[in-house]
Amino acid sequence: MAKIVVDPITRIEGHLRIQAEVNGGSIKDAWSSSTMFRGIEKILRGRDPRDAWFFTQRFCGVCTTVHSIASIRAVENALGIKVPLNAELIRNLIIGVQAVQDHVIHFYHLHALDWVDITSGLKADPAKTAALAASLSDWPLNSPTYFKGVQERLAAFVAKGRLGPFGNAYWGHPAYRLPPEANLMATAHYLEALDWQREIIKIHAILGSKNPHPQTFLVGGMAIPVDPNSQNALNVDKIAEIGELLKKAKTFVEKVYIPDLLAVASFYKEWAGIGGGVGNYLCCGEYPADNSGKPERLWLPQGIILNRDLSRVYPLDQRKVTESVAHSWYEGGAKGVHPWDEQTEAKYTGPKPPYDLLDTDQKYSWVKSPRYDGIPLETGPLATVLVAYAAGHPGAKGAVDMVLQKLGVGPEALFSTLGRTAARGIETLLVARELPNWLNQLVANIGGGDLTIHNNERWDPATWPREAAGYGWHNAPRGSLGHWIRIREQQIENYQAVVPSTWNASPRDERGQRGPYEAALLGTPIADPAKPLEILRTIHSFDPCLACAVHVVDPAGGELVRVQVL
Known part of the structure; x- marks a missing residue:
């Protein structure tokens, strides 16, 4: 039985190691391990709860917006703060644009190279590429001249010998299936997406003052003033600019991303039976329809699906969430603990790097096991779309049925690597189409004379209870993100974040149950153990963010590592 180690997994955020056993051409067992430690929760102890969001967004250089909103919701929940409708709508716009931009980036820049052979595009006929692209959509750049220009740029890039993001890949691997023309088309859109995402995220600059690390979130609402007649506030001109950017986002998703997704997926239908995983799904829901704070008023519904049964959605109860450290490098007993009562005390017991194999019978990861x-x-x-589909969300049902029909597969295909990748596109399409509606609601609310953006009732800590506990959910691009906080004497007593990649990248728990990455790799075919492209396909379909799941910190300020840039 051959053992494969992929360390690090690239095209993700953070450090992830996959260790697998291969026998008879497929994976028989797998272990997911992160090799870096997060300690920001410890930094938060003793601080003002209203400042927590500014620290938590530093968990990651990519997932800044998501930790901001989850942290603020946790504090608002603990202190019983109701948020004005204008603030909820602006938050929807910020986090919705984040989701659309993030998913497009993932498809093209983090995941596409698992399916697209860039070098094959050099052999494509630009005229045939244009014909293929035109058969998929009426995107204005579908011309032979355009694709020939992209091909020439790619050839010049390769000739320089400095391949950058296209280096160290498995080009020519037998698992690649796309014809040269499809590869050239996808490469062209890879480059277009780089320019597109830079434009779309300007909405964050307008509503959040910058990207990444937005500045205008605030416990109780937002810190951006609303005044249609002021140049120093969110006014008519800025709202009009946001509207144009939202149109640009929606057009690219509908005319480029979704057609490319369906085109690529049509060549890899066997992956509808690979990478299913644990078969249980969590979605915390997102995008409040009003400021009632009620879960049933979320545009994307929340819930739990068990055993791949789409006939029932179970309610989500945050009290049932625990984290185990049975196979994680932390102090504590093996039994899972609720985040309110959890501590983050590192205790590394693994081998000193560099090492070949980890002792997976013992502790083997810095990620805990939620x-x-x-x-x-x-x-x-995938969890987001499955819960929405099972709950009867009209947009989700229509989009899922459309994708399944075009690919000629049934609903069972959703429980797979291909289904996970398709679901990301479906969520993107739904959100891109809904974003203009939230902007219109904001315009109507302002037009009606409501300029309220912040609730000041509980801003004074003297009005807080002596002790309080709260939690905040946010359905981030990578999934359900939860922040839990305990407040005592107006300061943070304990803080824990359980992030999507902690759920998905978790090692075995005290009962020996595999985490989603580990379970999804079982049965994955491996054509060449020396070039395990298939492992990357399934792992990338989750869009890992290990910088969120764990984080490097030395509270004493000592040097942990020194990097020399060549």
Whole structure:
């Protein structure tokens, strides 16, 4: 039985190691391990709860917006703060644009190279490429001249010998299936997406003052003034600019991303039976329809699906969430603990790097093992779409049925690597189409004379209870993100974040149950153990963010590592 180690997994955020056993051309067992430590929760102790969001967004250089909103919701929940409708709508716009931009980036820049052979595009006929692209959509750049220009740029790039993001890949691997023309088309859109995402995220600059690390979130609402007659506030001109950017986002998703997704997926239908994983799914829901704070008023519904049964959506109860450290490098007993009562005390017991294999019978990861009522759950776009589909969300049902029909597969295909990748596109399409509606609601609310953006009632800590506890959910691009906080004497007593990649990248728990990455790799075919492209396909379909799941910090300020840039 051959053992494969992929360390690090690239095209993700953070450090992830996959160790697998291969026998008879497929994976028989797998272990997911992160090799870096997060300690920001410890930094938060003793600080003002209203400042927590500014620290938590530093968990990651990519997932800044998501930790901001989850942290603020946790504090608002603990202190019983109701948020004005204008603030909820602006938050919807910020986090919705984040989701659309993030998913497009993932498809093209993090995941596409698992399916697209860039070098094959050099052999494509630009005229045939244009004909293929035109058969998929009426995107204005579908011309032979355009694709020939892209091909020439790519050839010049390769000739320089400095391949950058296209280096160290498995080009020519037998698992690649796309014809040269499809590869050239996808490469062209890879480059277009780079320019597109830079434009779309300007909405964050307008509503959040910058990207990444937005500045205008605030416990109780937002810190951006609303005044249609002021140049120093969110006014008519800025709202009009946001509207144009939202149109640009929606057009690219509908005319480029979704057609490319369906085109690529049509060549890899066997992956509808690979990478299923644990079969249990968590979605915390997102996008409040009003400021009632009620879960049933979320545009994307929340819930739990068990055993791939789409006939029932179970309600989400945050009290059932625990984290185990049975196979994680932390102090504590093996039994799972609720985040309110959890501590983050590192205790590394593994080998000193560099090392070949980890002792997977012992502790082998810095990621903990979140469980819901003792069960491992997958979260992410697949969970989001499955819960919405099962709950009867009209947009989700229509989009899912459209994708399944075009690919000629049934609903069972959703429980797979291909389904996970398709679900990300479906979520993107739904959100891109809904974003203009939230902007219109904001315009109507302002037009009606409501300029309220912040609730000041509980801003004074003297009005707080002596002790309080709260939690905040946010359905981030990578899935359900939860922040839990305990407040005592107006300061943070304990803080824990359980992020999507902690759920998905978790190691075994105290009962030996595999985490979603580990379970999804079982049965994955491996054409060449020396070039395990298939492992990357399934792992990338989750869009890992290990910088969120764990984080490097030395509270004493000592040097942990020194990097020399060549």
